[in-house]
Amino acid sequence: MEIFILILEIIGTVAFAISGAITAIKKRMDIFGICVLGLTTATGGGIIRDLILGITPPSTFRDPVYIIVAISTSVVTFLPFVRRYFEKKHTLLELLLLVSDSAGLGIFTVVGAKIAVDAGFGDNGFLVVFVAVLTGVGGGVMRDVFAGDRPYIFVKHVYASASIAGALVCFLLFYLVPALPEYVSMLVGFVVVMTIRFLAARFRLNLPRP
Amino acid sequence: MEIFILILEIIGTVAFAISGAITAIKKRMDIFGICVLGLTTATGGGIIRDLILGITPPSTFRDPVYIIVAISTSVVTFLPFVRRYFEKKHTLLELLLLVSDSAGLGIFTVVGAKIAVDAGFGDNGFLVVFVAVLTGVGGGVMRDVFAGDRPYIFVKHVYASASIAGALVCFLLFYLVPALPEYVSMLVGFVVVMTIRFLAARFRLNLPRP
């Protein structure tokens, strides 16, 4: 189970680091800014989660694997031939940004739910879902604030709704079907997040606006 | 006493949720952005307070009442006929924004002071006042950062001064007049905050500026 979570977290870290690094490249930051923004996006959600749950120092600070993965990913994203490739294929870049951001959102949401349950709050569904959503969206909010954009969560598509739905499904499966292995519940929650985000992007779904 | 604090916190949550939701509507966010900004404004100060005092998970995460109140308030603020009513009465809208923001500031300031004292720091007036002010202004700062505005606290009127004065009065009454019931001290502190803010707005008081 620990291995499973570690693998999930590493994929999520890669995904969010890509989305942070691409945002930084768009803003014409230098290589250091790109690494810092990639790192912030990839680790921000988990740090907030651990502070909320009282897990100090947060796991990001105890195990260098997350920071190494986040920075390596940012550097690769920066490499000239990688960038040049995507500059030609603009649609592909936008797709990559959507996929990486959605995958990061989905993974950190379900990992957040699992860690909240492990921290002993499994009977407080409200807390589990709240912490899960904050883990999922936290890194992206920090990315947008630091890049000087209005956070994505406030302006685009059904972003937080996807995270809430995934967290809720994941928690309900944990709680109501304890016989189900936890990784199955987490995968289902992840699929819910991805599906909602893709449907929203595909059909340009938006929520009512004044 | 607990009931008294709960009622105060709910009024403060409503007030700050209104101010967050109106800000979001002005920025043309969708219904989800409105709820998220209302929620952030209403709960941000209390979350920062609890993290500072080492109370984890923060109370906002343990009891769903705050999030339910904040989101319901945001949704009501969004309702077409409510918005249309205020669009016609622009002065009334500005007044509502001033009143809700001031009430939230006053309530969260005195509740912050009380919770810092309850957490065992009643003999450190400096800490009590600092935590109280951070509780009062924290939600509004997060609202403005997320909305892409320069935080209100840095640019307008005697905002933080009102919170500091109220926190100081509240703490001094706690400390010097222990015979006084705590809710009286809190009400006096609240009135101090409201009075200073209204006088400042009424007489366009401003502090010296280079």
Added chain:
Amino acid sequence: MEIFILILEIIGTVAFAISGAITAIKKRMDIFGICVLGLTTATGGGIIRDLILGITPPSTFRDPVYIIVAISTSVVTFLPFVRRYFEKKHTLLELLLLVSDSAGLGIFTVVGAKIAVDAGFGDNGFLVVFVAVLTGVGGGVMRDVFAGDRPYIFVKHVYASASIAGALVCFLLFYLVPALPEYVSMLVGFVVVMTIRFLAARFRLNLPRP
């Protein structure tokens, strides 16, 4: 040793308060905004550091000396004849901003390393360096976010690199040369930060950018 750290922290607080206050003056904030931004810049890094390490309430909240120093410094920076003097000497102002920001960065970096070691994480070099850098850059990032600028760390010169190099040197001396008095290791780390920042500013060193 405690006296040494206290003196260092006070110098760092003065330096960062100056950089925060000058930023606020440039943005035409009023005297309160200037004090709040000076205070935020001076105390932000230390508060983040203590929350990460699980030291609650953070030391800034327990001892009023930091807040008194930060606010006094901000007020002095605001004084008309001080401002008028620097308005005439624009190069001197920019130099002062560079020196104060670099000194704050260097001091908070090495103090952050020392406090992480004292908190019992002396065998986890990764954590020590990470916490040290966050302590060094945290206040400046908060200053820039609140002032509505893109954080300095993302756009200018080798800012975070200087902090990382200083933190690394400081930690390696702590770890590999335990015979060396800790204040010597800290001074060496501080000199590394200052040297890198000044060389970068002098030779307009920049990192590659897409």
